[in-house]
Amino acid sequence: MRIVEVGPRDGLQNESVLVGTGAKVAYIEALAAAGLTRIEAVSFVHPRLVPQMADAERVMARVPRRDGLSYIGLVVNERGLERALDAGVDEVNVTVVTTETFSRRNQGMTIAQALDSFSVIAARARAAGLRVTATVGASFGCPFEGEVSPGDVATMARRCADSGADEIALADTIGVGVPADVRRLTAAVREVTGLPLRFHFHNTRNTGYANALAAVEVGAAALDASGGGIGGCPFAPAATGNIATEDLCYALRRSDVDTGVDLDGLVAAAAYIGERLGVPPPALLGRAGDFPPATTGRTAPGRTSRQGWVHVDSR
């Protein structure tokens, strides 16, 4: 199972603490060192709207490059694509969203305009030799219009496939979906395209990991996750982080699904960015510890207080 690391982009983009270029590069280096091979490192959007991504070019100029390590840049229009091409990304990710209200409010375009824009971006990116992902945002529900039909998602996926997408990503942007939705959506999209499917889950209502495991079962080619689960502060009223890479990879490893990543390395990367953000990352593996513990005979961290279990003496 291919994990697409999105912490440097979707994670940091949603953190209010601005992180310096050097720290972003160090976070990316740590994630790559842990074995991640597809990293959504930056987005090319207006720095006034997303100040965290203002240094996208500088980040891309400093990240480690090697064979088999692919950097993705998120773009939303042709100007963004030009910046992405200049910055030397390996892939671009373009988001279209499922409802008119969300599309207008988030991207300032109708759905038709967004699909046209995707078509132009995809053609130019492919001409430049880049792989193109179409992310269908709010596939599992819209914050403005509510329920979204699988048929509408499939229609958008088909349009993007016809316009040259190499991969379709189904995104639960607001974290409302359940595994039954994953299966339903996948079936609908599979009817219209055979492109590889990537999934993007937020753990907003504690369903993100169940959804990810369900996506694996229905043949997902890739899963997005953010190192540390950053992107939604656990102390904020509405925690909305991506699912955490280390927690996802823990669950996959214990499910006998190979990801090729090193959990200790992921936990270290998460701890690093948590320190820069000034809050513990919401991921749980770093707090609870791996299981079984690496050292024979060592007690697993976790529920170790005396109160944590039942006790014999009830007199």
Add this chain to the structure above:
Amino acid sequence: MRIVEVGPRDGLQNESVLVGTGAKVAYIEALAAAGLTRIEAVSFVHPRLVPQMADAERVMARVPRRDGLSYIGLVVNERGLERALDAGVDEVNVTVVTTETFSRRNQGMTIAQALDSFSVIAARARAAGLRVTATVGASFGCPFEGEVSPGDVATMARRCADSGADEIALADTIGVGVPADVRRLTAAVREVTGLPLRFHFHNTRNTGYANALAAVEVGAAALDASGGGIGGCPFAPAATGNIATEDLCYALRRSDVDTGVDLDGLVAAAAYIGERLGVPPPALLGRAGDFPPATTGRTAPGRTSRQGWVHVDSR
């Protein structure tokens, strides 16, 4: 799907802040008012070891009683059973654990002694007309001995079934399991007993909700959860709360599995106990809001900041 509310017992037992009897009763009243019909309200253990449960009799004397509302008391020995009978519980839950080290450290008994003790307790409880659950603790892994084999879990389940259990609960006491484990364990236990299966998950490594949904798919009769997900402070190094009742019921409702509970009522109960504990409960539904929102046209709370999404303007 029957939800067994364990917040008043397993949840509060693991909180360091002592909660008064009146607040415990109010929490239980709120949970019952939300539609929960099986509530593990107390444990009958030594007050020196578990001070939070010292007022078990006083709690039971004050909780609302009505037809169809069943209170469970956790007991670990005959003295506890006597207290439970005197206090008027409707059901007893008795824990046995899967490894010798854990059994000795947690209950001061060998596994053989614990199974003998269960047999005596079950016989007396049934003679008194009470339903008896055998919880097989650490079914998914032991903090001291590591991996636990499904065969060992099945052997313990069979022994408990032979001794008069009405229900077998499989507990992931330290929160290490994944859905594949749920399926494996269920298959192993199903080979030795046809008793109803109840599952008890902690979200220690973010796999608890996926496990719960997997348990539903393999025919679980009941799922434990705690209102608010209390039982493991989110700010502590090793968060170990039960899965949260409201988050679980949200996921089940969106999966078209009826639980008969009212999500708003659960969120209110969680907010109440969170206030008494002085920390926001780890459950996420109360922060993120229900979906789709109850009021037509209302924007779903959650990811509403401008930075939360992609933006059009990339100049």
